[in-house]
Amino acid sequence: MTFATGLFTHNSGGKLCPIPFGPMQTRSLRFWLPSIFAGSLLVPLPGQAQMPVSVCRSSFRIVQTEGPLYVRSYPSLAADVTTSVANGTEVLFNLSDRTGGWAEITLPQGATGWAEARLLAPSPLSGRQFNGYMQIKTLDGGPANLRTGPSLYDEVIALLENDLVVTYNSNGGSWSLVTTPEGIRGYVSNQFLVCTELEGGV
Numbered sequence: 001m002t003f004a005t006g007l008f009t010h011n012s013g014g015k016l017c018p019i020p021f022g023p024m025q026t027r028s029l030r031f032w033l034p035s036i037f038a039g040s041l042l043v044p045l046p047g048q049a050q051m052p053v054s055v056c057r058s059s060f061r062i063v064q065t066e067g068p069l070y071v072r073s074y075p076s077l078a079a080d081v082t083t084s085v086a087n088g089t090e091v092l093f094n095l096s097d098r099t100g101g102w103a104e105i106t107l108p109q110g111a112t113g114w115a116e117a118r119l120l121a122p123s124p125l126s127g128r129q130f131n132g133y134m135q136i137k138t139l140d141g142g143p144a145n146l147r148t149g150p151s152l153y154d155e156v157i158a159l160l161e162n163d164l165v166v167t168y169n170s171n172g173g174s175w176s177l178v179t180t181p182e183g184i185r186g187y188v189s190n191q192f193l194v195c196t197e198l199e200g201g202v
Contacts (some may be wrong), residue, residue: 055130055171056195060123060137061105063089071113075102082113092139092191093120108139128195134178135196136164136188146186150175157186165198 063069065087072079075097085091085107092106096117103117125137136144143159150172158180160166166178166188175187 055168056126056128058123058125058137058194059093059191060125060139060194061091061093061103061120062123063087063091063119064121065119069115069119071105071107071111071115073113075099075104075114079114083107083111090123090139091115091120094191106139110140123194125194128197130168130195131197131199132168133165133196133199134168134176134193135198136160136162136166136192137194138162138192144188144192146178146180146184146188148186150177150187154187158184160188160192165196166193168193 063085068084068086069089070081071083071085073082089108091108094104094106094112096103097114101117102114103120104112104114105120106112138144141162143161145156146158146160147154147156149155160180164180166180169177169179169185171177171190172187174190176190176193177185178188178193179185
């Protein structure tokens with residue numbers, strides 16, 4: 001009995017032997033091997049920064065309703081209304097429910113609640129083009145935390161002022177690695193990063 005291992009087989013005695021190829025198999029192999037090596041050239045190099053397709057998709061939303069937007073205690077029309085916000089208000093998107101019909105949002109005053117996702121339009125900020133830099137943006141205009149790692153449990157090493165332009169290095173899920181104009185590297189929540197028309201150091 002033989003077991004295939006790459007271009008060789010192990011026979012019943014454990015000896016490594018080449019697999020015999022006929023004319024058709026040899027011709028196929030000539031096309032198969034180059035395709036493997038060509039494909040391997042497309043693999044990113046270790047440490048190479050990868051820009052996600054959604055890098056400019058902002059977490060900010062604009063309320064679009066004919067009247068007030070009712071914010072509820074949980075994702076259902078049967079839930080209690082905890083507050084309401086006016087049409088045109090900018091809010092921060094946190095997450096969706098399982099159906100995608102509801103969104104948990106943060107309001108300018110800092111309160112959170114649930115609203116119908118269909119009543120929240122993407123921010124015009126999402127239409128910007130990526131140029132290698134990102135801008136800090138918070139809902140209340142305060143600073144964002146720069147951390148040593150991509151989690152709320154990691155140490156805060158700097159406070160990044162609203163509108164500060166930073167260099168984008170890489171993405172790690174819901175966090176991004178950035179470098180400040182002073183050369184400090186750390187992680188910022190993607191919620192507080194928007195694409196910018198400015199350049200670093202401005």
